[in-house]
Amino acid sequence: MGSFFSKQVERRKSIHTQKKLLYDLKEKTSSNFPGSDYRSDDRKNWMSTLALEKLQVNQIIWPGTHDSATNKIGIPFISRPFARTQSMSIYNQLVTGTRVLDIRVQEDSRVCHGILVSYHVDVVINDVKKFLSETQSEIIILEIRTEFGHDDPPEFDTYLENQLGEFLIHQDNSVFNKTVAELLPKRVICVWKPRKSAQPKHGSPLWSAGYLKDNWIDTDLPETKFESNMKHLSEQQPVTSRKYFYRVENTVTPQADNPVLCVKPVTNRIRPYARLFINESISRGYSDRLQIYSTDxxxxxxxxxxxxxxxARIEGKL
Structure with missing residues (x-):
């Protein structure tokens, strides 16, 4: 028992130290980076407010959400705090400006996060289609994967194609160098990541798993995650040279051996440092590698x- 409490004390010290490291770095670092003073008047249509004929797919810094469809997961006040990473619906996330969605499904096509389940994926698709019907020039990256430990929903690729067919941008490497204006009226890049079913092939309406990559580590230590994100970002090619999307997630994850298991207080250890990460990636020379940036x-x-x-990228300031 004494060993357990000793480890917990050391763990709390590590968390405190790492939070202070990020806080001190933020205090001594300028918060100004190219475009840092930008405030959107219309986040629902923010791509439309930029120069669509100049805005190439590989130039966009795509704001994304981690475990996007968890707003109603589990049982309220009981299991929900342990798995909920977003408080808004998919539709409201899109209206707020989110353009990359991370959706996990299980065999019966219900959204899940580990062993906890939520609504049917139809809710996600209907929210996406509602948003698309109300906008004209917003491109969405919709990543859907079979959750670890589950089997793929049957014929799920057919389901996605039937639901989103008119909006789907087909898998094609040339898309990365195209502008948003050139892709319209197609507006959804749908990355389907099954566990056992065949991956979508070149030319398919859906995109295969290799087109959306990240280097996720399982930690609740904020500075450890911050520096891991930076290290892996540094190892990527510039966005203009690669034919895949690369994601950095400004998140940390509750650990089973730690007393704090609710998502929000844990992930809040790193959430205030999203702009710091952008600033540091620029100062360390990695700004040309940033692409998808996701958060809880x-x-x-x-x-x-x-x-x-x-x-700032469009205007050549970066």
């Missing part, structure tokens, strides 16, 4: 940081 509990400030940096 997305907010308007996070979205504005991504839009501002995107606009």
């Amino acid at each position: 509990f997305i907010d308007e400030d996070f979205v504005d940081a991504c839009i501002g940096l995107t606009n």
Whole structure:
């Protein structure tokens, strides 16, 4: 028992030390980066407010959400706090400016996060289609994967094609160098990541798993995650040289051996440092590698940081 408490004390010290390291770095670092003062007047249509004929797919800093469809997961006040990473519906996330969705499904096509389940994926698709019907020039990256430990929903690729067919941008490497204006009226890049079923092939309406990559590590230590994100970002090719999307997630994850198991207080150890990460990636020379930037509990400030940096790229300020 004494060993257990000793480990917990050391763990709390490590968390405190790492939070202080990020806080001190933020205090001594300028918060200004190209586009940092940008504030969108219309986040629902933010791509439309930029120069669509100049905005190439590989230039966009895509604001994304981690475990996007968890707003109603589990049982309220009982299991939900342990798995909920977003408080807004998919539709409201899109209206707020989110453009990359991370959806996990199980065999019966219900959204899940580990062993906890939520609504049927139809809710996600209907929210996406509602948003698309109300906008004209917003491109969405919709990543759907079979959750670890589950089998693929039967004929799920057919389901996605039937539901989103008119909007789907087909799998094609040339898409990365195209502008948003050139892709319209097609508006959804749907990456389907099955566990056992065949991957979508070149030319398919859906995109295969290799087109959306990340280097996720399972930690609740914020500075450890911050520096891991930076290290893996540094190892990527510039966005203009690669034919896949690369995601950085400004998140940390509750650990089973730690007393704090609810998502929000844990992920809040790193959430305030989203702009710091952007600033540090620029100062360390990695700004040309940033692409998808995701978070838990997305907010308007996070979205504005991504839009501002995107606009700076278009204007040649980055």
